[in-house]
Amino acid sequence: MTKKNKLLRIYKILDEYYGDLKWWPADGPFEVIVGAILTQNTNWRNVERAIDNLRLGNLLSPERLRRAKDKRIEELIKPCGYYRVKTRRLKTFLDFFFDEYEASFEAMFSAAWGELRKKLLMVKGIGEETADSILLYAGQKPVFVVDQYTKRLCSRHGLIDGNATYGEVQRFFMERLPADAALYNQYHALLVNAAKDFCKKTPRCSSCPLGKMAGRPKEDWTS
């Protein structure tokens, strides 16, 4: 079996198990980006509260959020933690967004995504995962997103080395899968769900839909 087919087979198993997870389905790009920043090292549940507060405060637009006082934003996003640094990161992104693209998402996403990725990484508060989440989930660019869940599930299943870097894990997927944003979107969501359900510190491998794959030697998966 080819490398590509093995990752697609994992995908198929998880996709049939979970169905279409529809991460960030109909929210506009701005809400996606706000969520990507607010969820840094934070439970999504708490992020939902913060975003709801921003919406109720009528601040879920680039123009209004940019004008809002830091103190007001801090109060609204408090539930998701790190509220001072995250307020600063939202404002810093907005400065970039207005200065470089005149607050146009179409302009921002029109360039080649590799160039946009480099620019996003220069924005204070946007690292690799946040940049890639913006590219994939807000811009529908074919960029595979990696997080702690992805790394843990992959290393538990012998797909990657436990101390592989972000770029190494990302390349592992992107070299073996077609460059398809819809596929990457669903795949990442599936990996996160599977890791949460079966791949915690006390794993539940017996009920994992990938159970038959667990514990196999690495060569079994990457050859």
Added chain:
DNA sequence: TGCCAGGCCGGGT
């Protein structure tokens, strides 16, 4: 009750 959650930065080796 402590540990963890969809990271990132800055300063130190």
Added chain:
DNA sequence: ACCCGGCATGGC
């Protein structure tokens, strides 16, 4: 090139 402390709230 890594390694670490700081950032902060809510859930189990």
